[in-house]
Amino acid sequence: MKWDELKTEPCSVARTLSVIGEKWTILILRECFRKNTRFDGFEAALGLPRAVLSARLKTLQEDGVLEKKINPEHAGRFDYILTKKGRDLRPVLLTMLAWGDQYMMDKPTMIVKHTLCGCDIVPELYCPKCQNKLEAEETRVVEVTQSSPL
Amino acid sequence: MKWDELKTEPCSVARTLSVIGEKWTILILRECFRKNTRFDGFEAALGLPRAVLSARLKTLQEDGVLEKKINPEHAGRFDYILTKKGRDLRPVLLTMLAWGDQYMMDKPTMIVKHTLCGCDIVPELYCPKCQNKLEAEETRVVEVTQSSPL
DNA sequence: ATATTTAAGTTCAAAAAATGAACTTGTCAA
DNA sequence: TTGACAAGTTCATTTTTTGAACTTAAATAT
Incomplete structure (x- = not known):
């Protein structure tokens, strides 16, 4: 098996890893559970490179774990919010x-x-x-x- | 925080990731739970590079999650067995x-x-x-x- | 007894991913 | 309207992963 074929493996553990198994991903989710929901909040809490953070947030949205929402009292600022699927992690x-x-x-x-x-x-x-x-x-x-x- | 400082973070999730958060590690543990306990068994089941497998088995032993035991009826063959700490994962x-x-x-x-x-x-x-x-x-x-x- | 196979690695060059710093773009606040 | 800030992107460097070939030791076959 190749690492990027995890999503189609006949194993629920493997398929879960296809969503949360990349470097930094679980720590990003930890911050979401702590209600740390913004890009620079993740960066400050974790100290990971912005490019990696950006990539992870994108795949977490594609996988339906996070939703990106415009901050109500501040357009141009965003909140990454756990979906039901995400909260269930x-x-x-x-x-x-x-x-x-x-x-x-x-x-x-x-x-x-x-x-x-x-x-x-x-x-x-x-x-x-x-x-x-x-x-x-x-x-x-x-x-x-x-x-x-x- | 740097990724290799996880072990000293004041967070249990982060410290757990210092043990099981590297690429392939959780899948290696899955195989151990399935009683697939040998080097070439891991390789056959997962298809990961031998060098990575070797490195992961070493750190899992250092972290007290796996024990390497000589196969009773076959010296020169080894079993990687979950410890209590490992089974508790x-x-x-x-x-x-x-x-x-x-x-x-x-x-x-x-x-x-x-x-x-x-x-x-x-x-x-x-x-x-x-x-x-x-x-x-x-x-x-x-x-x-x-x-x-x- | 010698040759072959098998298990469990190591080594090393190439590819992929992560890192860190600098740059960009769009809001907001003074 | 200028400056600061948030949320990215870009890109050169470093680190990690990959895949193939090589090594060593024990078991098995000839």
Whole structure:
């Protein structure tokens, strides 16, 4: 497989990477989730070259993850806003956050709150039936089409 | 920030990317989860250049995600095995799988089974208190140290 | 015992991508 | 109407990736 054929691979992980797998992309999305929505905001927060930022914002729009909107009180200034498809990437970033918090930080840095009930959330997967937290070994991916299991 | 300073950023997402954010890395891990554990197995499954594969396997070992083990019944052949730290990346891949299944596939390709109770799992985040599935908007990350919220 | 194949790499030149600085264009504010 | 700022583009340099050929060691076949 070639890297630029990811989008047509028979694997959902590969196809997701075709959208968020380029250098800097996930960090740009992190800024969007933080409501940092402008070109120079991304640049200031991340320090990436403008040409790369420009290219990433373009493909994220093409992939339907971000929408470019004219800033209401300032034409010639733009906001890059997450679409539903983009907001639905939040679990990906939250699981990365949880893993990084556990393994890459001296001490935990984050608490995730559920805004409906106010409780603390461990961004882990739970079994909807028995309610147990899923350990790494306790899930099995079953193939339903031609795609390879995980 | 420079890309190679990710590891010291005050953000768990950034630090996680320092481990899994390079080109091909997540796909190599996907193969490990599929029990494809050998150098030429990675090469055959992914078609990436050997030099890149070699470099990625080295850093994954340095980061404690993979262990290189001599194949018991075949010296001079090696298995790259996920450590606990590596297996704990499974939720990251599962959330990517779920997103890709929803947005990048013609029809769903995967069912995730809980091996303890046998039920189907939607790899989404659930609230441990009210048991509701968390929608994108319903979580809030609260800062506990100097790190920026998500 | 020797030759061949296979696995797991390394090396290196060419191509592609990222980087950083300078330049452009369109608003807004003084 | 001048100056500053936001949002880019352009382009030369550096870094990374790629793909092919080469290396080394162990297993297998002759």
